[in-house]
Amino acid sequence: MSGDLIRVSEIFGPTIQGEGALIGQPTVFVRTGGCDYRCKWCDTLHAVDSAYRDQWCPMTPEAVMMQVEILSGGQPLTVSLSGGNPAIQPLGDLIDLGHAEGYRFALETQGSIARDWFSTLDVLTLSPKPPSSGMAIDWQKLAECVEAAGPGTQVVLKVVIFDEADYAFARDAAARYPDLMLYLQPGNHTPPAPEDANGAIDMAGIMDRMRWLVDKVSSDRWYTATVLPQLHTLIWGNLRGV
Amino acid sequence: MSGDLIRVSEIFGPTIQGEGALIGQPTVFVRTGGCDYRCKWCDTLHAVDSAYRDQWCPMTPEAVMMQVEILSGGQPLTVSLSGGNPAIQPLGDLIDLGHAEGYRFALETQGSIARDWFSTLDVLTLSPKPPSSGMAIDWQKLAECVEAAGPGTQVVLKVVIFDEADYAFARDAAARYPDLMLYLQPGNHTPPAPEDANGAIDMAGIMDRMRWLVDKVSSDRWYTATVLPQLHTLIWGNLRGV
Numbered sequence: 354m355s356g357d358l359i360r361v362s363e364i365f366g367p368t369i370q371g372e373g374a375l376i377g378q379p380t381v382f383v384r385t386g387g388c389d390y391r392c393k394w395c396d397t398l399h400a401v402d403s404a405y406r407d408q409w410c411p412m413t414p415e416a417v418m419m420q421v422e423i424l425s426g427g428q429p430l431t432v433s434l435s436g437g438n439p440a441i442q443p444l445g446d447l448i449d450l451g452h453a454e455g456y457r458f459a460l461e462t463q464g465s466i467a468r469d470w471f472s473t474l475d476v477l478t479l480s481p482k483p484p485s486s487g488m489a490i491d492w493q494k495l496a497e498c499v500e501a502a503g504p505g506t507q508v509v510l511k512v513v514i515f516d517e518a519d520y521a522f523a524r525d526a527a528a529r530y531p532d533l534m535l536y537l538q539p540g541n542h543t544p545p546a547p548e549d550a551n552g553a554i555d556m557a558g559i560m561d562r563m564r565w566l567v568d569k570v571s572s573d574r575w576y577t578a579t580v581l582p583q584l585h586t587l588i589w590g591n592l593r594g595v
Numbered sequence: 596m597s598g599d600l601i602r603v604s605e606i607f608g609p610t611i612q613g614e615g616a617l618i619g620q621p622t623v624f625v626r627t628g629g630c631d632y633r634c635k636w637c638d639t640l641h642a643v644d645s646a647y648r649d650q651w652c653p654m655t656p657e658a659v660m661m662q663v664e665i666l667s668g669g670q671p672l673t674v675s676l677s678g679g680n681p682a683i684q685p686l687g688d689l690i691d692l693g694h695a696e697g698y699r700f701a702l703e704t705q706g707s708i709a710r711d712w713f714s715t716l717d718v719l720t721l722s723p724k725p726p727s728s729g730m731a732i733d734w735q736k737l738a739e740c741v742e743a744a745g746p747g748t749q750v751v752l753k754v755v756i757f758d759e760a761d762y763a764f765a766r767d768a769a770a771r772y773p774d775l776m777l778y779l780q781p782g783n784h785t786p787p788a789p790e791d792a793n794g795a796i797d798m799a800g801i802m803d804r805m806r807w808l809v810d811k812v813s814s815d816r817w818y819t820a821t822v823l824p825q826l827h828t829l830i831w832g833n834l835r836g837v
Contacts, residue, residue, distance in 0.1 A: 366813070367812075367813040368809060369822050376618065377778070377821040377822050377823040378818075378821050379812055379818040425816070425818075429818070560829070564831075567610060570609075570621055571608070571621060574668050576620075576621040576671070576672035578621070579611075579618075580611050580619050580621075581619040582826070582829070584823075584824070587802070588802060588805055588806055
């Protein structure tokens with residue numbers, strides 16, 4: 354048995370990935386608890402705020418993988434590692450266990466902490482937080498994350514956009530990494546409260562932002578960007594566990 | 596000047612691709628007029644029904660490419676060739692012209708007519724029509740389309756789903772082509788009338804079908820399928836030209 358325990362907020366699925374490079378693809382989510390960031394518009398505070406720490410379960414990699422296999426019916430699929438910031442957790446053994454069974458692993462992180470086991474990931478989504486988050490970007494840390502990816506790792510960028518400053522930030526990120534696919538995602542200004550797993554969501558406002566983003570990208574002729582909404586919020590709103 | 600004229604229903608963009616493999620990516624659409632099919636739920640009758648033939652403009656490949664370059668500001672992007680059935684039209688010269696300028700070409704067709712110039716496409720989306728369309732599938736014709744793709748052509752399948760019979764059809768298609776990505780797309784039972792470019796749309800009903808599809812794929816453990824809605828209808832409803 355592995356010695357390092359993974360702090361798990363929730364494991365759920367199969368559902369479809371709602372964001373980014375794997376949008377629409379069936380997946381099981383493993384959401385870890387704990388984050389080094391406190392984004393103003395965080396939509397998963399239940400996995401971030403340490404006030405909810407008593408809801409996070411320390412689990413061995415074997416126990417996590419067992420739960421994933423139960424949910425997937427033992428049939429391999431892509432496991433989405435999310436958080437919080439999953440880079441805080443010791444996930445290397447879990448990835449190795451799953452790979453041995455044919456599972457694939459996609460991890461999303463803000464890119465503030467690089468891990469050597471990033472090299473074993475199938476997909477690494479780096480989502481540097483723009484100005485509206487209230488967090489400061491450390492481009493050096495992001496670079497370390499990009500460099501930690503392995504030869505078999507697909508690395509992509511994803512930036513949540515609320516306003517012009519965020520958009521300018523995303524353009525800067527794209528200029529730094531012209532060879533990486535970059536996904537722009539309209540932000541949700543009505544994220545769920547952690548104690549409310551199905552709060553109201555201003556879908557009309559989010560879709561207004563989506564249209565604005567498409568217009569921006571088109572008029573700026575930024576044709577290498579990809580603009581995608583959070584599909585799960587369109588389907589299920591702020592409902593948790595789907 | 597090329598001798599063969601392309602029958603064009605509309606050219607518009609840049610906007611984002613709303614469906615399938617290139618979802619969210621900026622593109623200019625070239626929609627051709629004319630179709631060998633008459634699907635019950637066709638959402639582009641203005642480019643299919645010969646009653647609207649007087650709105651289709653015969654254009655040289657050069658004229659089409661000039662219009663695409665005006666819309667894109669002369670900056671290369673992916674051109675989406677759609678219809679109607681664009682396989683009816685002589686598009687080989689257009690693709691060659693665009694490639695010389697750095698443009699990429701993605702074509703979507705039902706797969707009823709194979710063309711030798713399919714080999715020059717960057718992306719070929721084959722969308723065999725399921726039972727609810729009222730059209731009969733000819734698997735041999737579809738196979739000829741797959742075979743017509745070139746070494747640099749990404750071939751994907753996309754199936755519109757309205758009901759259980761359509762879903763079974765999609766599973767059959769997947770079994771025939773296990774190596775191709777397959778996209779499942781919930782159908783729009785409220786397509787626009789051709790004379791009404793912004794008709795009402797039952798978004799709630801479409802999203803019910805989306806949830807049903809995600810549940811089906813998950814419970815059947817069909818993890819190689821990708822489930823995506825028509826993103827443009829979520830953003831703009833039945834509005835034409837976006």
